[in-house]
Amino acid sequence: xxxxxxQQLVDGLAALMLLTSFALLAQHRMLSVLNWxxxxxxxxxxxxxxxxxxxxxxxxxxxxxMTFLLKGLLLPWLLWRVxxxxxxxxxxxxxMNTTLTMLVALGVTLFAFHIIQPIEKISQLMTRxxxxxxxxxxxxxxxxxxxxxxxxxxxxxxxxxxxxxxFAAIGSTNGMPLVVEIGIAFDVLIAALIFGLFFFQIRDTxxxxxxxAMNAHLIHGDDEE
Amino acid sequence: MSSAFVQMLQAVLLLLLAPLxxxxxxxxxxxxxxxxxxxxxxxxxxLRKLFGKEVVMAAHxxxxxxxxxxxxxxxxxxxxxxxPALLVxxxxxxxxxxxxxxxxxxxxxxxxxxxxxxxxxxxxxxxASREMxxxxxxxxxxxxxxxxxxxxxxxxxLTTMINHTLNxxxxxxxxxxxxxxxxxxIAVAENGRIPIDxxxxxLELTMxxxxxxxxxxxxxxxLMEWAAMVKLMLFATLIADLxxxxxxxxxASLVGVAxxxxxxxxxxxxxxxxxxxxxxxxxxxxxxxxPEYLSGAFVIAFLGLLSYYMLExxx
Numbered sequence: 001x002x003x004x005x006x007q008q009l010v011d012g013l014a015a016l017m018l019l020t021s022f023a024l025l026a027q028h029r030m031l032s033v034l035n036w037x038x039x040x041x042x043x044x045x046x047x048x049x050x051x052x053x054x055x056x057x058x059x060x061x062x063x064x065x066m067t068f069l070l071k072g073l074l075l076p077w078l079l080w081r082v083x084x085x086x087x088x089x090x091x092x093x094x095x096m097n098t099t100l101t102m103l104v105a106l107g108v109t110l111f112a113f114h115i116i117q118p119i120e121k122i123s124q125l126m127t128r129x130x131x132x133x134x135x136x137x138x139x140x141x142x143x144x145x146x147x148x149x150x151x152x153x154x155x156x157x158x159x160x161x162x163x164x165x166x167f168a169a170i171g172s173t174n175g176m177p178l179v180v181e182i183g184i185a186f187d188v189l190i191a192a193l194i195f196g197l198f199f200f201q202i203r204d205t206x207x208x209x210x211x212x213a214m215n216a217h218l219i220h221g222d223d224e225e
Numbered sequence: 226m227s228s229a230f231v232q233m234l235q236a237v238l239l240l241l242l243a244p245l246x247x248x249x250x251x252x253x254x255x256x257x258x259x260x261x262x263x264x265x266x267x268x269x270x271x272l273r274k275l276f277g278k279e280v281v282m283a284a285h286x287x288x289x290x291x292x293x294x295x296x297x298x299x300x301x302x303x304x305x306x307x308x309p310a311l312l313v314x315x316x317x318x319x320x321x322x323x324x325x326x327x328x329x330x331x332x333x334x335x336x337x338x339x340x341x342x343x344x345x346x347x348x349x350x351x352x353a354s355r356e357m358x359x360x361x362x363x364x365x366x367x368x369x370x371x372x373x374x375x376x377x378x379x380x381x382x383l384t385t386m387i388n389h390t391l392n393x394x395x396x397x398x399x400x401x402x403x404x405x406x407x408x409x410x411i412a413v414a415e416n417g418r419i420p421i422d423x424x425x426x427x428l429e430l431t432m433x434x435x436x437x438x439x440x441x442x443x444x445x446x447x448l449m450e451w452a453a454m455v456k457l458m459l460f461a462t463l464i465a466d467l468x469x470x471x472x473x474x475x476x477a478s479l480v481g482v483a484x485x486x487x488x489x490x491x492x493x494x495x496x497x498x499x500x501x502x503x504x505x506x507x508x509x510x511x512x513x514x515x516p517e518y519l520s521g522a523f524v525i526a527f528l529g530l531l532s533y534y535m536l537e538x539x540x
Contacts, residue, residue: 004396008396008397009397011397011399012399012402014399014532014535015399015400015403015528016399019403019528098517099516099517102520102524105524109528110531113534113535129536133532133536
């Protein structure tokens with residue numbers, strides 16, 4: 001494959017990455033959120049493999065395989081189990097309506113593009129075009145965290161931010177050193193496990209996974225003291 | 226052959242093949258649903274029957290109600306005849322501007338909605354109000370997805386855009402993929418197809434197109450239905466033009482036109498078959514979910530625009 005084609009392929013994958021970030025924001029049901037999250041993980045793995053091929057960087061192949069196993073399979077499966085055990089697979093309740101969220105998301109994407117443009121001009125990498133998209137995806141993940149009520153969707157937003165940071169790392173530096181990546185991968189895995197335990201604790205204590213319920217409880221508790 | 230003749234030919238073909246296209250979708254749908262269904266000629270038979278029947282009109286129908294079918298039909302046919310189907314550079318190509326095209330369709334829609342309200346039945350008003358609500362969302366999305374292509378071609382003229390696509394070397398364009406998905410979503414919505422409106426019935430409370438033409442009969446109804454069929458054909462041809470123009474001829478030679486015709490029919494058949502599959506596999510959306518569907522299409526088109534700037538301008 002020629003270098004130009006690989007660059008186009010990376011660009012195409014970046015566009016799909018942006019699409020998954022928007023799709024995560026637009027979903028109504030918990031299970032479809034998880035499906036899109038898994039798709040994003042697989043997409044990341046494919047991107048890493050393509051960049052590895054394009055730059056002859058063998059370490060990136062290893063992180064591609066790791067990404068696929070961890071973010072494409074294991075994390076979605078863990079979250080799926082949590083959702084099933086807690087019976088929260090019905091509606092996602094956003095704080096704003098979907099259309100408004102989408103418009104805000106478009107604005108955020110424009111902002112990211114505007115910010116990254118000067119940096120893009122200096123870079124010589126073949127993946128430089130994807131940096132703006134990676135930044136946009138980070139911001140979109142944060143948007144997902146602040147517009148959702150349930151703890152689980154907020155965690156998916158957090159993991160989506162982590163995905164985008166990994167994507168940014170591939171895009172801006174052709175991947176971090178392997179040791180760092182293995183470290184981060186295990187951090188994320190442990191974080192997801194701890195989140196999973198937290199979900200059960202939160203549900204047991206507050207009878208709900210809504211963040212508002214926790215706030216109300218805490219404020220109420222203060223009043224009593 | 227002169228290019229003027231090819232221009233005439235493709236306009237007439239669009240007009241004559243439109244009922245067949247609708248019949249083709251209906252037949253495919255029937256087969257997919259394990260029914261036998263009528264053959265592809267059925268819409269033609271329906272039209273012939275309707276043209277032979279007398280027109281029954283409400284006592285207080287105004288001139289708007291009487292002229293609307295002719296305006297709707299003429300505007301749609303005019304829009305269809307400027308869209309290049311076989312030959313890229315036709316005598317009318319200067320008028321084949323996308324914005325003019327959308328305006329012609331908007332004119333047809335305006336009169337359709339007026340006619341729906343003219344008699345004063347509840348259904349007509351309801352249909353008109355729904356049509357206009359969804360049109361206000363669908364039109365920007367349609368224009369936005371076409372603008373993605375216009376950005377590359379530096380023109381909103383269809384002929385220029387097709388020439389640009391034909392002459393540029395092969396490359397993966399994520400922006401075009403977004404634009405195409407958005408355009409397909411809009412085409413389904415604009416033609417009143419299943420996730421949005423059900424073309425197979427006029428017994429539903431959520432109907433849109435059928436609600437507006439409920440009071441029409443005879444040749445008026447025939448013209449309205451024919452216009453809807455031409456519109457489906459127009460959208461299919463437009464999508465083929467914008468996103469897969471390969472095979473369209475640039476000179477009016479007999480061989481070139483014949484090849485272009487064969488490929489055009491193949492592309493249309495592919496798109497219509499896809500439509501039949503979509504209609505069979507999806508359920509109709511609740512009416513209040515339609516704005517979300519349309520704004521989704523707008524967001525996808527806008528993503529196409531953004532990814533054009535992000536990924537393709539600098540590259």
